[in-house]
Amino acid sequence: MTQLSGELAPYAAHEEQTKGRRYQEPAAPYRGEYQRDRDRIVHCTAFRRLVYKTQVFVNHEGDLYRTRLTHSLEVAQIARTVARALRLNEDLVEAISLAHDLGHTPFGHAGQDALNGCMGEFGGFEHNLQSLRVVDELEAKYADFPGLNLTFETREGILKHCSARNAQGLGELGERFLERRQPALEAQIANIADAIAYNNHDMDDGFRAGILSLDELRQQALFNEQYLAVHERYPELEDRRLIYEIIRRIINKVVTDLIDNTTRRLESLAPDSIEDIRAQRDVVVVLSEPVYEEHTALKQFLNKHLYRHQKVREMTDRSKGMIEVLFERYMSDPGRMPAEFCLSATAHDANESTKARVIADYVAGMTDRFAIAEHDHVN
Numbered sequence: 001m002t003q004l005s006g007e008l009a010p011y012a013a014h015e016e017q018t019k020g021r022r023y024q025e026p027a028a029p030y031r032g033e034y035q036r037d038r039d040r041i042v043h044c045t046a047f048r049r050l051v052y053k054t055q056v057f058v059n060h061e062g063d064l065y066r067t068r069l070t071h072s073l074e075v076a077q078i079a080r081t082v083a084r085a086l087r088l089n090e091d092l093v094e095a096i097s098l099a100h101d102l103g104h105t106p107f108g109h110a111g112q113d114a115l116n117g118c119m120g121e122f123g124g125f126e127h128n129l130q131s132l133r134v135v136d137e138l139e140a141k142y143a144d145f146p147g148l149n150l151t152f153e154t155r156e157g158i159l160k161h162c163s164a165r166n167a168q169g170l171g172e173l174g175e176r177f178l179e180r181r182q183p184a185l186e187a188q189i190a191n192i193a194d195a196i197a198y199n200n201h202d203m204d205d206g207f208r209a210g211i212l213s214l215d216e217l218r219q220q221a222l223f224n225e226q227y228l229a230v231h232e233r234y235p236e237l238e239d240r241r242l243i244y245e246i247i248r249r250i251i252n253k254v255v256t257d258l259i260d261n262t263t264r265r266l267e268s269l270a271p272d273s274i275e276d277i278r279a280q281r282d283v284v285v286v287l288s289e290p291v292y293e294e295h296t297a298l299k300q301f302l303n304k305h306l307y308r309h310q311k312v313r314e315m316t317d318r319s320k321g322m323i324e325v326l327f328e329r330y331m332s333d334p335g336r337m338p339a340e341f342c343l344s345a346t347a348h349d350a351n352e353s354t355k356a357r358v359i360a361d362y363v364a365g366m367t368d369r370f371a372i373a374e375h376d377h378v379n
């Protein structure tokens, strides 16, 4: 059930103060504006495709690993917990969380790097900006407007970071990157919930894949602290349950710290409104210093021992070549793409840069398995 506005903190995103949608629409009779955003995201094509997109492990490597879809659901779960505890808008954090990875290419970060390389002369490719492009332009579902026509606050939350050059072309949405202001607290929560989710589920997936051992994980302070507590109480616990029990305790510790520390910060800042939040020079939703350091150390550990591990790189490096082959094929023969992409790429006013962007949109939208099939097909 939607929270009533009266229950929200004064500095939460209150939907009656929304900066609105790009194309005006009448209000829905029984749903709030952010609920409606969330529903549009769940019904969109890009959201369904997340189930076949790599988070860390290429989708067909195993059925038990996280995909972009399950990752996004875990982000939403953590973000909603924090939002409710801080009396912020749960519908908005959920909408942002579910949409935050819509712009990801197939094959995770390897795919993004490959496509960014292909787009080097044409303005580059950045998955975060692409997520916004998906909801603003690429989803073609509604008769009256392009994209999903989401509210400003959801779009503000989706665009986590942005270069100054890209920000200049984004109007009001880009201003905060040029003026160093913050987004709403709901956006800040979704952003940190993303990091909490992947840090934790990647330990689990890395252990399951046999890449991270218990001894390696125990080098991490956050992990070892919970390991000792669980091991003392349940010395006979088998590894799978042990890992899960440790990880759920880590999530609990980090989320509790985030709520407590942010509560203290809000008490000292005493903001009156969402605009007071936006005017801050620094992020308000932050972990306490010691937990922040442990959390960052864990992120660096995963970077080194999981994301750059030989086994993970072998999976993703193979896919880099596929993205490059596909991109070049469509550049030289746009007719290999579906009609609507081909038409945009070859319109009489389309230059090389427009054509490349259409191709990047098409390739980025692919699932892992579709990209593999297309690659094998064009060869």
Ligand code: MG
Pocket: 071, 100, 101, 194
């Ligand atoms: Mg994410």
